[in-house]
Structure formats: C-alpha cells, structure tokens
Amino acid sequence: MSLLELNDVKVHFPIKRGVFFDRTVGHVYAVDGISLKVEAGETYGLVGESGCGKTTLGRAVLRLVDITSGEVVLDGTDLASLPDKEMRSMRRRLQMVFQDPLGSLNPRQNIESILSEGMAAHGIGANQEERREKIRAILAKVGLPSNALSRYPHEFSGGQRQRIGIARALVLEPDVIICDEPVSALDVSIQAQVVNLLDELQEELGLTYVVIAHDLAVVRHISDVIGVMYLGSLVEEAPSDSLYAEPKHPYTKALMSAVPIPDPVVEEARERILLTGDLPSPANPPSGCRFHTRCPWAQPKCKEERPQLREVGDGHRVACHFVEDIESGVLQIGTDRAAVVPAARTEDAGIEAAAAKAAEAAEAAEDKAVEEKSASVEATDSEAAETDSTESAKDSTAQGA
Amino acid sequence: MALLSVDELSVTFGGVHGRKESTAVDGVSFDVDQGQVVGLVGESGCGKSVTSLALMGLLPGKGVKLGGRADFDGNNLLTMSQRELREMRGKEIAMIFQDPLSSLNPVVPIGVQVTEILQRHRGLKGEPARKEAAHLLDRVGIPDPTRRLKEYPHQLSGGMRQRALIAMAVACAPRLLIADEPTTALDVTIQAQILELLKELVDEEGTALLMITHDLGVVAGLCDQVNVLYAGKVVESADRHELFAHPMHPYAHGLLESIPRLDAPRGEPLKPIRGSINDRIAWADGCAFAPRCDYYTIECLTGTPALTVPAAAGHQVRCVNPVREPVEIATLETPDVTATAHGGTSA
Missing domain, CATH: 3.40.50.300 (P-loop containing nucleotide triphosphate hydrolases)
Structure with a gap:
C-alpha cells in the first residue's frame, strides 16, 4: 500500500458577494478531482x-485548507474526515517546508525557540535540555553550526534560513515532508546546495517528499515520479526520466519545450511549441478538457467530454482523449493555436559551428603567440633597425589576416 | 563605434x-x-x-x-x-x-x-x-x-x-x-x-x-x-557559444555546473558552489570570489585580478587561475596579474 494516497480530492473556494448576506456566487475550482499515490521513500x-x-493541493494534504470532498489517506487513516484534534497530532507525521524562508520564520524567536516549539507541542523530549540535544543533532545534519541556537532568523543568509525551515520539519521526525517551492526564493548557486541537502536527508532518513515547484529542471532532478497539473487537475503523471524524454500530453509537450536550457547549442537545435493565450480563470474553467482552449491538437470531442487519467504505457498516466493519435501522427498540430518555432539549425550544424569556432580560436592564439615572439625579438635589436621592425610587424599582421 | x-x-x-x-x-x-x-x-x-x-x-x-x-x-x-x-x-x-x-x-x-x-x-x-x-x-x-x-x-x-x-x-x-x-x-x-x-x-x-x-x-x-x-565586477565576458562551451571563470563554470538541466541524465548529485555571496573579500584585496573558489591559490589574494583576454576572440576573464578544459587554450601562457590596486595580502 502506498504511504500517501489522494482519492479524487477537491478544494473549491466559494466566491462571496454582498454586504449583508454572504451570497455565494460561484466557486474557484482550485483543485478539482486529483488522485495520486506517493510511495514510501520516494519523491513525488x-x-x-x-x-x-x-500549492493548494499541498496545503490540502496537511488540511491547512478545507477539503471540499475526496480522501487523503496517510498510512491507512483518512485525514479528510479526522476531527481537528486528532488531525493536529497527525501533523507530526506530515510536515511542510515553505517557499519564503524569512516569511515563515518568526523574526522575534531565536532558532532554539522556533525548533523546540513544535517538539514541545507534540511531546517530544522530556525537557528543554533533551530537546536542545536533539536540535543540535538536526542542525548538524542540515549543515548549520550549533551556535545557531541562540541566533535570530535575520542573522542568516537565504540558504541558511531554508536549512532552518528544513530542520524545523525534521525535528518532529515526520514520515512525509511537503516542500512548497523549496528553492525558488534562493539564488542559483545556493539552490544546488539545498537540493543536494534534501537528497542526502532522504537517503539517510528514508523520508518521503512531495515537492511542489514551477521549475521543471529542479523537480525533475529530485523527483522519482512527476505529476503535471493544469487548472486544478492532473494532466500527466510519469516517471521523471521519461517525462522529459517523451512527454505525451499536449500541455506537457509545450511546457517542456518552453523551459530554457542553459546551452546555446541545444537551444538552437530544438523545436519549440509556443502556446498562445493565457491560463483560463479557475473560477470559470473551460468545459470538457480544461486545456482545450489552448491545445494545438484540440478536437470537437475535447470541448464536450472531460478526459480521465488513464494508463498509456511506460508508466505514463495521461488525461487526453487523443494521446495515441498525436503519438502516431494521425492528428497534426494546428498552427492557428500555437506557433511552432522550428530549430534554428540542426544539432550537427551546431556542433560543427562550435568546432569551427574552436579551431579558429586556436589559430588566432597561435598567430598571437608568433606575433609576440617576433615583437620581442625585434625589441632586442638596436633602435636603428626601427624601420625594419615596423615593416616585419606589418608582415606578421598581414599573415595573421 | x-x-x-x-x-x-x-x-x-x-x-x-x-x-x-x-x-x-x-x-x-x-x-x-x-x-x-x-x-x-x-x-x-x-x-x-x-x-x-x-x-x-x-x-x-x-x-x-x-x-x-x-x-x-x-x-x-x-x-x-x-x-x-x-x-x-x-x-x-x-x-x-x-x-x-x-x-x-x-x-x-x-x-x-x-x-x-x-x-x-x-x-x-x-x-x-x-x-x-x-x-x-x-x-x-x-x-x-x-x-x-x-x-x-x-x-x-x-x-x-x-x-x-x-x-x-x-x-x-x-x-x-x-x-x-x-x-x-x-x-x-x-x-x-x-x-x-x-x-x-x-x-x-x-x-x-x-x-x-x-x-x-x-x-x-x-x-x-x-x-x-560577480560582486559588482564583470568576471567573464564572451560570446554565448564560447561562454557555455568553455566557461573559464570558476564562478561562471560553477554556475553552469550547479544548475539542474532538464535534458541532463538524472541521478547525479548537483555540484553546488560553496558558501554564499556574503563570503567575499573586497576587490582591492584580491578576487572577491576567492573564498568560494575551488581553484584558488595565494596569488588570488594579491590585488584585483585584471580582465584579461584569453585565446578566443572577445573572450575575457578576470581570473588568475582560470578553468582550462579546452586544450587549445591551455597552451597559452598564464596571463600576468596586473595588480593595479595596492596588492596587500590579507588572509
């Protein structure tokens, strides 16, 4: 059995109007029927x-927002129907790491107080002395010095604050940690440190993560399974290796091709699908397939019938009526819906160009070395030969050209 | 112009x-x-x-x-x-x-x-x-x-x-x-x-x-x-193909190594740059990146490194010990450290 299981979870926020009566005039369908399974020890x-x-889905798992319907099953217990009091004690097993490390730490509490508060609430450690010992051990694990205990959040850098956020989750020995954009507030060079830390902790402590992020490259790096969401529902779920290699849902295809890759050769060699338009409002989602308004492959059926997630092989689950037809090329991309930016040049040409450039550079370097040598030789000559040297310098530049 | x-x-x-x-x-x-x-x-x-x-x-x-x-x-x-x-x-x-x-x-x-x-x-x-x-x-x-x-x-x-x-x-x-x-x-x-x-x-x-x-x-x-x-100075300047193919400043090199790539094989840990931007020294005393650098030597602490021109056209690097993976560049002599500022070695 999976450690964490979501069955048709829905979170709808009412839209209220009116001065005297809170009339509900509609709903924002933030999460609209999501089912997924997270296995112990893996990262989703x-x-x-x-x-x-x-983010709403992540918060719903912890019941930080009310679940409208559906089940969140942790280890056999349905969290959605638990009374509040029991839910509070369940939260020890489910912890969250937030996006903004400064905003989620109380500026007037020192680190010891921040970390021991949750422990005291859940009755971990007999006294403060015992808790402090444990906090010291956890701080060492996340790479913070033990003198951090008496310091305040503002004294730390962004990366260190995120480590404190992770330590706060860890002191309660949770089974599942939900990381909501754990690195997006950090600088690029710091992101890698935190991603590696999460990896190491998982290996050491056997943690289960649910990582929520918009940065596909980061998510792909740390996840075993990836779920792609669009307008409140899952459109594709796949092992993270094959999601980039063979995205199947049209939205995933467009999303993957929109992520810039830090390599000019790759950037120029790949074809990109540019979607037109924006995300529709979740208060008034399109009928049928939520993506049909922007889908370059959309058919009349997509407008009427909402596709369900279904297995299509290779561990992919896709919510699209026409995956097979798109795959086999029966359905062609509609260019009125999306601009296909063709590859600027083929991959081979890119590599050739780079090689040519490198050869050119090497040649230039040789020329320069020759020039310098001849210049130094001439410098040792007498000043009388000045006209000579200018002439030969001219020669060498001519050769260089 | x-x-x-x-x-x-x-x-x-x-x-x-x-x-x-x-x-x-x-x-x-x-x-x-x-x-x-x-x-x-x-x-x-x-x-x-x-x-x-x-x-x-x-x-x-x-x-x-x-x-x-x-x-x-x-x-x-x-x-x-x-x-x-x-x-x-x-x-x-x-x-x-x-x-x-x-x-x-x-x-x-x-x-x-x-x-x-x-x-x-x-x-x-x-x-x-x-x-x-x-x-x-x-x-x-x-x-x-x-x-x-x-x-x-x-x-x-x-x-x-x-x-x-x-x-x-x-x-x-x-x-x-x-x-x-x-x-x-x-x-x-x-x-x-x-x-x-x-x-x-x-x-x-x-x-x-x-x-x-x-x-x-x-x-x-x-x-x-x-x-x-980096820290208010240009540390590397190059054509994009040149920069991404042969990053020479350890900072640029480290940045490219540390970001996860969507098209890279999975499973290998990322190679982060140590420390944070707060761990820096004044440019007058040496290279501001030196405390985080894997290639650093004592020479890095002798005055501001100059923005020198290595082999390829238009490629400039402000570093005493640049990363030199490409062979054709490695044959070049080490560029002089033109210590323009007072060269005090502060450890």
Missing part, C-alpha cells in the same frame, strides 16, 4: 504554472 | 552622515551594438539592476556616487541633466521592468498610459494617437487591442501586462532597449512567448537589447554577448 514532484492549484 | 559604450561604470551608495559606503557596481565595462543582444548575468546583489538604473538615470541624486562613463551615441548618460534625460528616456532608450503590475499605474487605463508616450515624444494626439496605441498593442500580440486600451492594468493577465509594457517601450522605436528581468515574474509558457517577441523586435527593427537576468537558460537562447557579474 508536482509541477504546473501559477494558478494551477499545486 | 558601439551604440552604448559603458566604461568603468561604478555606483557607490552611502557615505553621507558618516554611514559606511558600499559599492554596488565596481568598474563595469561593456559595449552594446546596433541589433545586438547583450546579457548581464549574475545573482542577486551582483549589481546588474543598479547598472541598468544608473544608465537610465533613475538612481536617486543624493547618497549615490557615480563613476566612469556611459556613452550613448557619443553622449555621456551619467552627466546629462534631468531635462536631457527626459528627452532621451522612452524615445532613444526604453526600459522594461521585472514586475509589470507595479510598473503600470493602477488607476489609469492602459490606453492612456500608452498614448502618453506617443504624445510626449511623437506629438500624436486624439484619434491618431489611439489608433497608433491600438496598433502597438496588436503588434506585441495582445488580442482585441481597442477593447484592451480602455481596461485597467488589474484586468490584464501577467503576460498581457508585460506585453503592454513592451508596447510602451517600443512605442517610439528606441535604439536601445534595457530589459531588467523581463520574464522572471512570468510562467514558463508565457516566458517563451515574451522572449520570442523580444527576439522578433531585435531582428526586425535592429533595436539593441541589454538583457539583465539571473537565468542562464534565457541567456543561452537570446544573448549574443554575455557578461557575467
């Missing part, structure tokens, strides 16, 4: 653009 | 009322040619945004010391009067900011904000101005432009707001466009649209683009020449 990545409901 | 030629630009804050001075930009030099896309890349606090604000004359007058030159078409932007700058801004040089919501006036319709520029710089009024504004919105890909002109910024989506800002920036066909993190606040699919639009503008109009970003992926797809900034 949730990606999607802003407004797709990924 | 280059359209914009920045020479040893420096910006120092503080120094008044006995406050400590802090140098945000510490001698940055680069050129931007007509039709060229030049990138300024670096992490937060490296001085990239301050550089753009200094060029636009948008830094406060008090408590800021400017140094060096920034010649736009032969005129030094740093010594221009506010009056001259006003004439220049929006017309010759335009800027696109990071956050499209806070750079638009929330209580004025989009149309009024666009026509304001047309009136100020091109003398268009009334119906012709409205027509031109609609044409501009259409050009940057906003559907139904005449309706959008009457709407307020909050009624537009994030991508649409950024498009409106770009429409305002290109309203007077500026010769130089400065884009400060234009896509950072946007989602990837929208980012791809905006980057494509900027590419089109550069290709069609020959506008010069100064792209300021922290995202190396954006740089890889867009910029011709890339300048990597």
